[in-house]
Amino acid sequence: MTERELLKDKKRIVIKIGSSSLTHAETGDLNLAKIEKLVRIISDMRGMGKEVILVSSGAIATGRQTLGGKKPETVAEKQAYAAVGQARLMMVYQKLFSEYNQTAAQILITKATILDDTSRTNAKNTFNELLKLGTVPIVNENDTVSTYEIKFGDNDRLSAIVAALVEGDLLFLLSDIDGLYTDDPKKNPDAKFISQVDDLTDEFMAMGKGTTGSDVGTGGMATKLHAAKIATESGADMVIANADDLEVMWRILKGEEIGTLFKANKSSEFALLDYIQSIHA
Ligand SMILES: Nc1ncnc2c1ncn2[C@@H]1O[C@H](COP(=O)(O)OP(=O)(O)O)[C@@H](O)[C@H]1O
Numbered sequence: 718m719t720e721r722e723l724l725k726d727k728k729r730i731v732i733k734i735g736s737s738s739l740t741h742a743e744t745g746d747l748n749l750a751k752i753e754k755l756v757r758i759i760s761d762m763r764g765m766g767k768e769v770i771l772v773s774s775g776a777i778a779t780g781r782q783t784l785g786g787k788k789p790e791t792v793a794e795k796q797a798y799a800a801v802g803q804a805r806l807m808m809v810y811q812k813l814f815s816e817y818n819q820t821a822a823q824i825l826i827t828k829a830t831i832l833d834d835t836s837r838t839n840a841k842n843t844f845n846e847l848l849k850l851g852t853v854p855i856v857n858e859n860d861t862v863s864t865y866e867i868k869f870g871d872n873d874r875l876s877a878i879v880a881a882l883v884e885g886d887l888l889f890l891l892s893d894i895d896g897l898y899t900d901d902p903k904k905n906p907d908a909k910f911i912s913q914v915d916d917l918t919d920e921f922m923a924m925g926k927g928t929t930g931s932d933v934g935t936g937g938m939a940t941k942l943h944a945a946k947i948a949t950e951s952g953a954d955m956v957i958a959n960a961d962d963l964e965v966m967w968r969i970l971k972g973e974e975i976g977t978l979f980k981a982n983k984s985s986e987f988a989l990l991d992y993i994q995s996i997h998a
Protein backbone atom coordinates (compact mmCIF):
# COMPACT_ATOMS: atom_id res chain seq x y z
CA MET A 718 0.00 0.00 0.00
CA THR A 719 1.17 3.53 -0.77
CA GLU A 720 1.34 6.22 1.92
CA ARG A 721 -1.73 7.76 0.32
CA GLU A 722 -3.73 4.53 0.41
CA LEU A 723 -3.07 4.27 4.15
CA LEU A 724 -5.07 7.45 4.78
CA LYS A 725 -8.42 5.71 4.46
CA ASP A 726 -7.88 3.90 7.76
CA LYS A 727 -7.33 7.07 9.76
CA LYS A 728 -9.87 7.04 12.57
CA ARG A 729 -9.53 10.24 14.58
CA ILE A 730 -9.60 13.18 12.20
CA VAL A 731 -9.20 16.90 12.92
CA ILE A 732 -10.40 19.29 10.21
CA LYS A 733 -9.43 22.97 10.20
CA ILE A 734 -11.27 25.43 7.98
CA GLY A 735 -10.30 29.09 7.70
CA SER A 736 -12.40 32.27 7.59
CA SER A 737 -11.71 32.83 3.89
CA SER A 738 -13.20 29.40 3.09
CA LEU A 739 -16.32 29.97 5.20
CA THR A 740 -17.26 33.36 3.76
CA HIS A 741 -18.01 34.82 0.33
CA ALA A 742 -15.01 36.88 -0.82
CA GLU A 743 -17.33 39.42 -2.53
CA THR A 744 -19.47 40.31 0.49
CA GLY A 745 -17.94 38.69 3.59
CA ASP A 746 -21.24 36.91 4.28
CA LEU A 747 -21.19 33.31 5.48
CA ASN A 748 -21.08 30.82 2.61
CA LEU A 749 -23.96 28.69 3.83
CA ALA A 750 -23.81 26.20 0.95
CA LYS A 751 -20.16 25.55 1.73
CA ILE A 752 -20.83 25.17 5.46
CA GLU A 753 -23.71 22.82 4.72
CA LYS A 754 -21.46 20.68 2.58
CA LEU A 755 -18.81 20.61 5.30
CA VAL A 756 -21.40 19.50 7.84
CA ARG A 757 -22.70 16.81 5.48
CA ILE A 758 -19.21 15.42 4.85
CA ILE A 759 -18.38 15.37 8.56
CA SER A 760 -21.69 13.66 9.30
CA ASP A 761 -20.86 11.02 6.68
CA MET A 762 -17.40 10.53 8.18
CA ARG A 763 -19.14 9.95 11.52
CA GLY A 764 -21.43 7.48 9.76
CA MET A 765 -18.33 5.58 8.62
CA GLY A 766 -17.24 5.24 12.24
CA LYS A 767 -14.67 8.01 12.24
CA GLU A 768 -14.28 10.52 15.07
CA VAL A 769 -14.13 14.09 13.83
CA ILE A 770 -13.15 17.35 15.49
CA LEU A 771 -13.77 20.55 13.56
CA VAL A 772 -11.54 23.57 14.18
CA SER A 773 -13.50 26.42 12.68
CA SER A 774 -12.33 30.00 12.31
CA GLY A 775 -14.81 32.68 11.33
CA ALA A 776 -15.93 34.22 14.63
CA ILE A 777 -14.50 37.66 13.91
CA ALA A 778 -15.53 37.58 10.24
CA THR A 779 -19.09 36.58 11.19
CA GLY A 780 -19.29 39.24 13.89
CA ARG A 781 -18.02 41.82 11.41
CA GLN A 782 -20.88 41.09 9.04
CA THR A 783 -23.44 41.08 11.82
CA LEU A 784 -22.21 44.41 13.15
CA GLY A 785 -22.19 46.30 9.87
CA GLY A 786 -19.07 45.19 7.98
CA LYS A 787 -16.38 47.55 9.26
CA LYS A 788 -12.96 45.88 9.60
CA PRO A 789 -12.10 45.66 13.34
CA GLU A 790 -9.00 47.66 14.30
CA THR A 791 -8.51 47.43 18.06
CA VAL A 792 -8.15 44.30 20.19
CA ALA A 793 -11.35 45.20 22.05
CA GLU A 794 -13.21 45.52 18.74
CA LYS A 795 -11.96 42.11 17.58
CA GLN A 796 -12.97 40.57 20.92
CA ALA A 797 -16.44 42.09 20.73
CA TYR A 798 -16.86 40.97 17.10
CA ALA A 799 -15.78 37.46 18.09
CA ALA A 800 -18.30 37.36 20.96
CA VAL A 801 -21.13 38.12 18.53
CA GLY A 802 -19.78 36.02 15.67
CA GLN A 803 -18.86 32.87 17.60
CA ALA A 804 -22.40 32.54 18.96
CA ARG A 805 -23.85 33.06 15.51
CA LEU A 806 -21.45 30.62 13.88
CA MET A 807 -22.34 27.96 16.43
CA MET A 808 -26.02 28.59 15.84
CA VAL A 809 -25.49 27.79 12.15
CA TYR A 810 -23.42 24.67 12.93
CA GLN A 811 -25.90 23.45 15.56
CA LYS A 812 -28.78 23.85 13.16
CA LEU A 813 -27.07 22.10 10.25
CA PHE A 814 -25.55 19.28 12.31
CA SER A 815 -28.90 18.55 13.93
CA GLU A 816 -30.43 18.21 10.44
CA TYR A 817 -27.98 15.35 9.91
CA ASN A 818 -28.72 13.87 13.31
CA GLN A 819 -25.39 14.90 14.80
CA THR A 820 -24.69 16.82 18.00
CA ALA A 821 -22.24 19.67 17.81
CA ALA A 822 -20.32 20.80 20.91
CA GLN A 823 -18.27 23.94 21.41
CA ILE A 824 -14.77 24.10 22.88
CA LEU A 825 -12.99 27.46 23.15
CA ILE A 826 -9.37 27.45 24.21
CA THR A 827 -6.44 29.80 24.67
CA LYS A 828 -2.71 29.25 24.88
CA ALA A 829 -3.07 29.40 28.67
CA THR A 830 -5.46 26.42 28.59
CA ILE A 831 -2.80 24.30 26.94
CA LEU A 832 0.19 25.51 28.94
CA ASP A 833 -1.43 24.96 32.33
CA ASP A 834 -1.19 21.28 33.31
CA THR A 835 -4.58 21.16 35.02
CA SER A 836 -6.58 22.91 32.33
CA ARG A 837 -4.80 20.98 29.57
CA THR A 838 -5.76 17.71 31.26
CA ASN A 839 -9.32 18.99 31.67
CA ALA A 840 -9.50 19.95 28.00
CA LYS A 841 -8.14 16.55 26.94
CA ASN A 842 -10.66 14.73 29.14
CA THR A 843 -13.50 16.83 27.74
CA PHE A 844 -12.47 16.08 24.15
CA ASN A 845 -12.26 12.37 24.86
CA GLU A 846 -15.63 12.35 26.60
CA LEU A 847 -17.27 14.30 23.76
CA LEU A 848 -15.89 11.84 21.21
CA LYS A 849 -17.03 8.91 23.34
CA LEU A 850 -20.50 10.46 23.39
CA GLY A 851 -20.48 10.59 19.59
CA THR A 852 -20.57 14.38 19.29
CA VAL A 853 -18.68 16.63 16.89
CA PRO A 854 -16.52 19.02 18.96
CA ILE A 855 -16.16 22.41 17.26
CA VAL A 856 -13.09 24.32 18.40
CA ASN A 857 -11.98 27.91 18.14
CA GLU A 858 -9.63 30.15 20.02
CA ASN A 859 -11.41 31.94 22.86
CA ASP A 860 -10.94 35.27 21.11
CA THR A 861 -13.15 37.23 23.51
CA VAL A 862 -10.63 36.85 26.35
CA SER A 863 -7.42 36.29 24.38
CA THR A 864 -4.97 39.12 24.49
CA TYR A 865 -1.46 39.02 23.03
CA GLU A 866 0.24 37.08 25.86
CA ILE A 867 -2.20 34.17 25.82
CA LYS A 868 -3.08 34.10 22.14
CA PHE A 869 -2.17 31.59 19.43
CA GLY A 870 -3.48 34.09 16.90
CA ASP A 871 -4.21 31.54 14.21
CA ASN A 872 -6.14 28.32 14.05
CA ASP A 873 -3.55 26.48 11.94
CA ARG A 874 -1.28 25.88 14.93
CA LEU A 875 -4.26 25.57 17.27
CA SER A 876 -5.68 22.71 15.17
CA ALA A 877 -2.33 20.89 15.26
CA ILE A 878 -2.18 21.31 19.03
CA VAL A 879 -5.69 19.86 19.25
CA ALA A 880 -4.56 16.93 17.08
CA ALA A 881 -1.60 16.41 19.42
CA LEU A 882 -3.80 16.69 22.53
CA VAL A 883 -6.35 14.10 21.37
CA GLU A 884 -3.73 11.89 19.66
CA GLY A 885 -5.42 12.41 16.32
CA ASP A 886 -4.40 10.32 13.30
CA LEU A 887 -4.94 12.89 10.58
CA LEU A 888 -5.24 16.67 10.35
CA PHE A 889 -6.84 18.30 7.31
CA LEU A 890 -5.88 21.96 6.89
CA LEU A 891 -8.37 23.31 4.39
CA SER A 892 -7.11 26.47 2.76
CA ASP A 893 -7.53 28.74 -0.26
CA ILE A 894 -4.54 27.04 -1.89
CA ASP A 895 -3.91 23.48 -3.19
CA GLY A 896 -1.06 22.80 -0.78
CA LEU A 897 2.58 23.72 -0.27
CA TYR A 898 4.59 25.23 -3.11
CA THR A 899 8.29 26.01 -3.11
CA ASP A 900 7.28 29.69 -2.81
CA ASP A 901 4.05 31.71 -2.66
CA PRO A 902 2.50 30.89 -6.08
CA LYS A 903 0.47 34.11 -5.99
CA LYS A 904 3.71 36.06 -6.11
CA ASN A 905 6.10 33.67 -7.84
CA PRO A 906 4.75 31.99 -11.01
CA ASP A 907 7.75 29.61 -11.04
CA ALA A 908 6.80 28.10 -7.65
CA LYS A 909 6.53 24.27 -7.85
CA PHE A 910 3.92 22.16 -6.10
CA ILE A 911 5.09 19.71 -3.41
CA SER A 912 2.95 16.60 -3.04
CA GLN A 913 4.58 14.98 -0.02
CA VAL A 914 6.92 15.96 2.77
CA ASP A 915 8.49 13.06 4.70
CA ASP A 916 10.92 15.09 6.75
CA LEU A 917 10.05 18.67 7.57
CA THR A 918 13.52 20.16 7.33
CA ASP A 919 14.41 23.85 7.70
CA GLU A 920 14.45 24.04 3.91
CA PHE A 921 10.71 23.28 3.81
CA MET A 922 10.00 25.50 6.82
CA ALA A 923 11.54 28.45 4.96
CA MET A 924 9.12 28.05 2.02
CA GLY A 925 6.10 29.26 3.99
CA LYS A 926 5.55 32.95 3.64
CA GLY A 927 3.53 34.66 6.34
CA THR A 928 1.31 36.70 4.08
CA THR A 929 -2.33 35.75 3.85
CA GLY A 930 -4.05 35.95 0.50
CA SER A 931 -7.41 37.09 1.85
CA ASP A 932 -9.02 39.98 3.69
CA VAL A 933 -10.15 37.79 6.60
CA GLY A 934 -7.41 35.12 6.94
CA THR A 935 -4.37 35.13 9.20
CA GLY A 936 -1.06 33.32 9.07
CA GLY A 937 -0.44 32.44 5.43
CA MET A 938 1.70 29.34 4.81
CA ALA A 939 4.17 29.95 7.66
CA THR A 940 1.69 29.01 10.38
CA LYS A 941 0.60 25.95 8.34
CA LEU A 942 4.17 24.68 8.33
CA HIS A 943 4.42 25.24 12.08
CA ALA A 944 1.18 23.27 12.35
CA ALA A 945 2.77 20.49 10.26
CA LYS A 946 5.72 20.42 12.65
CA ILE A 947 3.47 20.07 15.70
CA ALA A 948 1.16 17.49 14.08
CA THR A 949 3.80 15.24 12.54
CA GLU A 950 6.12 15.29 15.56
CA SER A 951 3.10 14.34 17.70
CA GLY A 952 2.25 11.37 15.48
CA ALA A 953 -0.47 12.67 13.13
CA ASP A 954 -0.32 12.88 9.34
CA MET A 955 -1.34 16.29 8.00
CA VAL A 956 -2.73 17.24 4.60
CA ILE A 957 -3.08 20.79 3.27
CA ALA A 958 -5.85 20.84 0.67
CA ASN A 959 -7.96 23.36 -1.19
CA ALA A 960 -11.32 24.11 0.43
CA ASP A 961 -12.77 25.20 -2.92
CA ASP A 962 -14.38 21.80 -3.27
CA LEU A 963 -14.71 20.08 0.09
CA GLU A 964 -15.23 16.70 -1.62
CA VAL A 965 -11.43 16.80 -1.88
CA MET A 966 -11.40 15.21 1.58
CA TRP A 967 -13.10 12.06 0.24
CA ARG A 968 -10.71 11.87 -2.66
CA ILE A 969 -7.74 12.20 -0.31
CA LEU A 970 -9.15 9.55 2.02
CA LYS A 971 -9.49 7.26 -1.01
CA GLY A 972 -5.79 7.63 -1.71
CA GLU A 973 -5.75 10.16 -4.55
CA GLU A 974 -2.61 12.23 -4.71
CA ILE A 975 -4.10 15.67 -4.08
CA GLY A 976 -2.93 18.31 -1.61
CA THR A 977 0.35 18.14 0.29
CA LEU A 978 0.80 15.21 2.67
CA PHE A 979 3.12 15.69 5.64
CA LYS A 980 3.99 12.27 7.03
CA ALA A 981 3.84 11.65 10.78
CA ASN A 982 7.30 11.44 12.25
CA LYS A 983 6.73 11.03 15.98
CA SER A 984 9.72 12.00 18.03
CA SER A 985 10.18 11.68 21.76
CA GLU A 986 12.52 14.66 21.65
CA PHE A 987 9.84 17.08 20.50
CA ALA A 988 8.90 19.41 23.37
CA LEU A 989 5.34 20.43 22.52
CA LEU A 990 4.89 22.75 25.47
CA ASP A 991 8.14 24.62 24.79
CA TYR A 992 7.08 24.95 21.18
CA ILE A 993 3.69 26.35 22.23
CA GLN A 994 5.36 28.70 24.70
CA SER A 995 7.34 30.20 21.83
CA ILE A 996 4.20 30.92 19.77
CA HIS A 997 3.27 34.58 19.54
CA ALA A 998 0.28 35.96 17.73
N1 LIG B 1 5.09 28.34 -0.07
C1 LIG B 1 3.77 28.62 -0.19
N2 LIG B 1 2.94 27.71 -0.75
C2 LIG B 1 1.61 27.95 -0.86
N3 LIG B 1 1.01 29.11 -0.44
C3 LIG B 1 1.78 30.05 0.14
C4 LIG B 1 3.20 29.86 0.28
N4 LIG B 1 3.71 30.95 0.91
C5 LIG B 1 2.69 31.79 1.13
N5 LIG B 1 1.51 31.27 0.67
C6 LIG B 1 0.21 31.96 0.76
O1 LIG B 1 -0.53 31.41 1.87
C7 LIG B 1 -1.93 31.55 1.56
C8 LIG B 1 -2.76 30.63 2.45
O2 LIG B 1 -2.81 31.12 3.76
P1 LIG B 1 -4.10 31.90 4.36
O3 LIG B 1 -4.45 33.06 3.48
O4 LIG B 1 -3.81 32.16 5.80
O5 LIG B 1 -5.21 30.80 4.17
P2 LIG B 1 -6.43 30.29 5.06
O6 LIG B 1 -7.27 31.47 5.39
O7 LIG B 1 -7.08 29.32 4.15
O8 LIG B 1 -5.83 29.65 6.29
C9 LIG B 1 -1.98 31.20 0.08
O9 LIG B 1 -3.11 31.71 -0.55
C10 LIG B 1 -0.67 31.79 -0.47
O10 LIG B 1 -0.88 33.06 -1.03
Ligand SMILES: N[C@@H](CCC(=O)OP(=O)(O)O)C(=O)O
Binds near residue numbers: 736775778799860933
Ligand atom coordinates in the same frame (compact mmCIF):
# COMPACT_ATOMS: atom_id res chain seq x y z
N1 LIG C 1 -10.15 32.72 15.91
C1 LIG C 1 -10.33 33.63 14.79
C2 LIG C 1 -9.64 33.16 13.52
C3 LIG C 1 -8.16 32.98 13.56
C4 LIG C 1 -7.65 32.33 12.27
O1 LIG C 1 -6.71 31.51 12.27
O2 LIG C 1 -8.24 32.63 11.13
P1 LIG C 1 -8.02 31.91 9.70
O3 LIG C 1 -6.70 32.34 9.13
O4 LIG C 1 -9.16 32.37 8.93
O5 LIG C 1 -8.04 30.42 9.95
C5 LIG C 1 -11.82 33.74 14.43
O6 LIG C 1 -12.58 32.79 14.63
O7 LIG C 1 -12.20 34.79 13.90
